[in-house]
Amino acid sequence: MSPTESTNASAAGGVTPDSAARQSSAPPADGAASRSLTRKRRHGPAWHRVAEVAVRVMAASAVVSIVLIFAFVLREAVPIFWEQSDVRLVDLVSPRQWANYDAPMFIWQPVGGVAKMNIVPLFLGTLKVTLLSLLFAVPLAIGAAIFVSQFARRRVREIVKPAVELLAGIPSVVLGFFALMILATWVQDAFGLAYRLNALVAAMGLSLAVIPVIFTISEDALDAVPRQLKEASLALGARKWQTTLRVVLPAALPGIAAAVILGFGRAIGETMVVLMASGNAAVMAPFNPTSSARTVTATIASELGEVSQGDVHWRVLFLLGALLFTVTFVLNRIGVAIVARLHRKLTATSR
Amino acid sequence: MRYAGRDWLLFGATGLATLLVLSMLGIIIGVVLWQGAPVISAEFLTSAPTSDMTGGGILPAIYGTVLLTLLMTLAVVPVGVATAVYLTEYASPRSRLAGIVRAAVQNLAGVPSIVFGLFGLGFFVLFIGRGLDTALGASEPVWGKPAVLWSALTLAILTLPVVIVTTEEALRAVPNDLREAALALGATRFQTVLTVVLPNARGGILTGVVLAVSRGAGEVAPIIFTGAANFLPYLPTDLRDMFMHLGYHVYALATQSPNVDAARPMLFGTVLVLLTVSFSLNLIAVVIRSRSRAALRA
Secondary structure: OOHHHHHHHHHHOOOOHHHHHHHHOOOHHHHHHHHHHHHHHOOOOHHHHHHHHHHHHHOOHHHHHHHHHHHHHHHHHHHHHOOOOOOOHHHHOOOEOOOOOOOOEOOEEOOOOOOEEOOHHHHHHHHHHHHHHHHHHHHHHHHHHHHHHHHOOHHHHHHHHHHHHHHHOOOHHHHHHHHHHHHHHHHHHHHOOOOOOOHHHHHHHHHHHHHHHHHHHHHHHHHOOOHHHHHHHHHOOOOHHHHHHHHHHHHHHHHHHHHHHHHHHHHHHOOHHHHHHOEOOOOOOOOOOOOOEOOHHHHHHHHHHHOOOOOHHHHHHHHHHHHHHHHHHHHHHHHHHHHHHHHHHHHHHHO | OOOOOHHHHHHHHHHHHHHHHHHHHHHHHHHHHHHHHHHOOHHHHHOOEEOOOOEEOOHHHHHHHHHHHHHHHHHHHHHHHHHHHHHHHHOOOOOHHHHHHHHHHHHHHHOOHHHHHHHHHHHHHHHHHHHHHHHHOOOOOOOOOOOHHHHHHHHHHHHHHHHHHHHHHHHHOOOHHHHHHHHHOOOOHHHHHHHHHHHHOHHHHHHHHHHHHHHHHHOOHHHOOOOEOOOOOOOOOOOOOOEOOHHHHHHHHHHHOOOHHHHHHHHHHHHHHHHHHHHHHHHHHHHHHHHHHHHHHO
């Protein structure tokens, strides 16, 4: 279930009854005549016409869903900008010197005497865990994609690709469970850490969710590189590694970049793994991989259940959701656009 | 061709990456099987949790997951298939509207699952549910509270892209000759879709449905606020009831159990059941897909 599948489908199989009919009727004048004929011939039960209208209406479902999602998440968030409350809006993003503190600080501490709701630590937490997870996922996924598309025999391919699909099919709560129960112990023993749950453990679990995304899209891009390019390079006497790294990889680079962007989007939005394995303390330690981290997604998941509706805290959590939606939307658009463009380019050169 | 020197280096490095990815999958399956299998018994699958969820079984969670995905499937399949039919059979290839629909499908697939949870709460529970309550003059929330119906509808939107993309692929794989033959015999476009295109694409459509069920059955973030319950003393019988869920049960046992060590066997058993469900669904999808492809080729 990746965005590329649909772009491939729409780019490759662009033949619909419409275009087929147009191609098969030789002179264009005939086409118009036959179309008016079919219109006259249109009959069948009345409910068919109703059903046809229903098909067209339901086709809007995806568009309507996207609009509704954004609208209704915002609906709960935006009153924060005009409603009266004790929380100042600037404190959401800029540091503040709270009572009993020596310096202005970024603090997320929404419950307790004075609600401190600075969202900066949450976004830093998200960034820390996701970038760390990409550090594991990118080399592994791209390496495996190169192996499968350039070296593996058919039989090996037919084992690896379904296996990665299987990995993609593991529910994220199971990955979170695995990180929490198994990986956490291994990491703690290996590095002698004081706390089991931290950003590193969450990142490792998260990379399991991201690898299938990056692998699938990169492998598609590498596989789509025209044979002629590869054969020309080999015919000129380049070795296999030279051909792979200097011809195939550069040709597929936009697709691989898109894969990483889409994987990044997936990692930012992932909830259960980070909720279960990251330790969930909103500390400001962006460069310490073994400290705890609290991400945007985990904050929403763990706090929304305990907030009363319409509260400032409630509004801030929905605001976080709207920001998350926006960021992943933009990343997704960029990734999909790159894949589509690369696909057009590669199909053009191979013709 | 013959490899030498750095060819082997690249081969080895990328092969190692592949091996690592495969072994991670193997480790997860191995650990869950090893620790979870001893827990599985007829009693575990057919009884309710007891003593703070450290004993008994997971029947309510299995029942809730099945109920949830059934409702979700009823909602998502007609809409998803209709969208795919529109895209392949009705929209012209250069249609801007179809382009917008496709872009929306791609974006919908990228929306984080927790955002679906916020949306389900804000739209289904609070807007539709509370709206119904007000319209019906209910004094206390009847519809306007978390329920299996709202969770199912939220998941239906989440799995919509899966159904649309797979169905679209299946419809495109139906040879155009069949459509033209039907149209030439005087069938209307809708008759062609109904009697020729859809029956020939049913394998592919079924694949999409199974993949959607597999995806929907494993998602936890969207149901946390829209209907999942930590523990329920009864099985839900009404659309407005809350429900227990395998994935949510794993989350709750792993993070909120008063005694994590005592809950450990239950936890591994539940994960094994959940993993078995999602793997078998994926396997079924693979089998149906390869069979229907072979049938279309023949």
